[in-house]
Amino acid sequence: xxxxxxxxxxxxxxxxxxxxxxxxxxxxxxxxxxxxxxxxxxxxxxxxxxxxxxxxxxxxxxxxxxxxxxxxxxxxxxxxxxxxxxxxxxxxxxxxxxxxxxxxxxxxxxxxxxxxxxxxxxxxxxxxxxxxxxxxxxxxxxxxxxxxxxxxxxxxxxxxxxxxxxxxxxxxxxxxxxxxxxxxxxxxxxxxxxxxxxxxxxxxxxxxxxxxxxxxxxxxxxxxxxxxxxxxxxxxxxx
Amino acid sequence: xxxxxxxxxxxxxxxxxxxxxxxxxxxxxxxxxxxxxxxxxxxxxxxxxxxxxxxxxxxxxxxxxxxxxxxxxxxxxxxxxxxxxxxxxxxxxxxxxxxxxxxxxxxxxxxxxxxxxxxxxxxxxxxxxxxxxxxxxxxxxxxxxxxxxxxxxxxxxxxxxxxxxxxxxxxxxxxxxxxxxxxxxxxxxxxxxxxxxxxxxxxxxxxxxxxxxxxxxxxxxxxxxxxxxxxxxxxxxxxxxxxx
Numbered sequence: 001x002x003x004x005x006x007x008x009x010x011x012x013x014x015x016x017x018x019x020x021x022x023x024x025x026x027x028x029x030x031x032x033x034x035x036x037x038x039x040x041x042x043x044x045x046x047x048x049x050x051x052x053x054x055x056x057x058x059x060x061x062x063x064x065x066x067x068x069x070x071x072x073x074x075x076x077x078x079x080x081x082x083x084x085x086x087x088x089x090x091x092x093x094x095x096x097x098x099x100x101x102x103x104x105x106x107x108x109x110x111x112x113x114x115x116x117x118x119x120x121x122x123x124x125x126x127x128x129x130x131x132x133x134x135x136x137x138x139x140x141x142x143x144x145x146x147x148x149x150x151x152x153x154x155x156x157x158x159x160x161x162x163x164x165x166x167x168x169x170x171x172x173x174x175x176x177x178x179x180x181x182x183x184x185x186x187x188x189x190x191x192x193x194x195x196x197x198x199x200x201x202x203x204x205x206x207x208x209x210x211x212x213x214x215x216x217x218x219x220x221x222x223x224x225x226x227x228x229x230x231x232x233x234x235x236x237x238x239x
Numbered sequence: 240x241x242x243x244x245x246x247x248x249x250x251x252x253x254x255x256x257x258x259x260x261x262x263x264x265x266x267x268x269x270x271x272x273x274x275x276x277x278x279x280x281x282x283x284x285x286x287x288x289x290x291x292x293x294x295x296x297x298x299x300x301x302x303x304x305x306x307x308x309x310x311x312x313x314x315x316x317x318x319x320x321x322x323x324x325x326x327x328x329x330x331x332x333x334x335x336x337x338x339x340x341x342x343x344x345x346x347x348x349x350x351x352x353x354x355x356x357x358x359x360x361x362x363x364x365x366x367x368x369x370x371x372x373x374x375x376x377x378x379x380x381x382x383x384x385x386x387x388x389x390x391x392x393x394x395x396x397x398x399x400x401x402x403x404x405x406x407x408x409x410x411x412x413x414x415x416x417x418x419x420x421x422x423x424x425x426x427x428x429x430x431x432x433x434x435x436x437x438x439x440x441x442x443x444x445x446x447x448x449x450x451x452x453x454x455x456x457x458x459x460x461x462x463x464x465x466x467x468x469x470x471x472x473x474x475x476x477x478x479x480x481x482x483x
Binding site for chain 2: 001003004005007008012015016077078079081082084085086087088089
C-alpha cells in the first residue's frame with residue numbers, strides 16, 4: 001500500500017538528527033533574510049512580502065537535503081530492489097515518496113506561523129494576500145521537490161543527488177528560461193512574456209493576483225518532473 | 240505454479256539469460272546453482288519483476304506480471320542478495336511496514352508475526368535497530384519480511400552466505416518446513432547447500448540452463464569423484480548447452 005511507503009519515508013527523516021538540523025537552518029535563514037536582508041522592519045508588512053519573497057531560494061537549498069534520501073539512498077543501500085518488487089505500482093511509489101518529501105517542507109513552512117501571528121498583533125493584515133502567498137509557496141515547494149526527487153532517482157550517490165538537486169533548483173528558479181526562449185523567437189504575443197518564468201509566476205501569488213495560469217505553471221511543472229521520475233524508476237519494470 | 244518460458248535477458252550486447260525454460264510446483268525446494276556471473280540473480284530479478292526480460296514469459300498461477308502485477312507480486316516473497324533493509328528502522332517497525340505494503344489485516348499480521356518470530360527465532364531483536372543486528376539476525380529479519388504475507392513462492396538470493404553453521408542449519412530446517420506447502424526457490428553457488436536442501440537443482444552457466452536435476456541424480460552421475468568435480472565438469476566443459 002502506498003501509504004506505508006509514505007509513512008516510512010516521512011519517519012525515516014526523523015530517525016536521525018537531520019530533520020531538526022534542516023528545520024533550524026530554515027528558521028535561521030528565513031529570519032535573517034526577512035529581517036536583515038529584506039525590508040521587514042522598514043515597510044508595512046501586511047502581506048509579509050519580505051518573508052515570502054525569499055522562500056523559493058531557501059527551499060531550493062534545503063529541499064535537496066530531503067529529496068537526496070528519496071531515491072539515491074535507496075539505490076545506495078540496495079533497498080530499491082525490495083521497494084520495486086513490492087506489489088505497489090511505480091506511480092504510487094513515486095507519488096508516496098514525493099508527498100513524504102513535500103510534507104517535511106510543509107512542516108518547515110509552518111514555522112512561519114508564529115511570525116505571522118506576531119505580525120498580526122501589530123498590523124492590520126491583508127489575509128487574502130497572505131493566503132495567496134502561502135499557496136504560491138506550497139506550489140513552489142511541490143515544484144522544487146519534484147525536481148529534487150527526479151534528480152535523486154538518476155544517481156546512487158546521495159551527495160551527488162544533493163548537489164545536482166541544488167544546482168537544478170537554483171537554475172530553474174533563478175533564471176527566467178521562458179523569457180530567454182521567447183526572446184529568441186519572432187512574432188511572439190506580448191502576453192506570453194513571463195508566462196514560463198518561475199519568478200513572475202511566483203510574484204503573482206505574492207502580490208495577491210491568484211490566476212489560473214500561474215497555478216497551472218507550477219502544477220504542470222511538478223507533474224512533468226514526477227513523470228520523469230516515474231520513467232526513470234519504471235525503466236526496468238513493466239508497469 | 241511457476242512457469243518460465245523462453246526467457247531472454249540482455250544487457251546491451253551481453254546475454255545474461257539465454258532461452259531459459261522450467262516450471263515448478265508447491266512442495267519443491269529448487270536450488271539455482273551456478274558459478275559467479277552465471278545469471279542466477281538476473282533470473283531471480285526477472286521472476287520478481289525487478290528486471291524486465293527482453294523476451295519470453297514468466298507465469299505465476301498462469302498470470303504474468305503484465306496481466307496483473309499486484310496479484311503476481313503478492314504471490315512472491317523475495318529476499319535479495321546481501322539482505323538490503325532499512326537500517327534506521329527497528330525490526331518490529333520494519334515488519335509492520337511490510338504488513339502495510341501487503342495490506343495484511345491486523346489479526347493476520349499478529350498471527351503471522353508470531354509465527355515468523357517463533358520459526359526464525361527473532362523475538363530477542365524485535366525492538367532493536369536493524370543497523371545494529373548481526374549478519375545472521377539481519378538475514379533472518381529479511382526472510383521474516385519475505386514470508387510475513389505467506390507467499391506461495393519464497394525466493395531467496397544466497398540466503399546462507401556469511402552465516403555460521405548453527406544459523407545455516409536453523410535456516411535450512413525452516414526452509415524445508417516451509418517448502419512442504421509452498422514453493423521455495425533459492426540461489427547459491429554452494430554445492431553442499433544445494434545437496435542439503437533441494438528437491439531439485441537447476442544449473443545455470445553463461446545464462447543457459449544446462450541441467451535440471453536432483454541432488455541424488457547428481458551424486459549418481461558424479462560417482463566417486465564428488466559433486467565438486469561434476470559441477471566443474473558441467474560449468475567448464477566444451478559444449479554442454481542443452482537441458483538434459
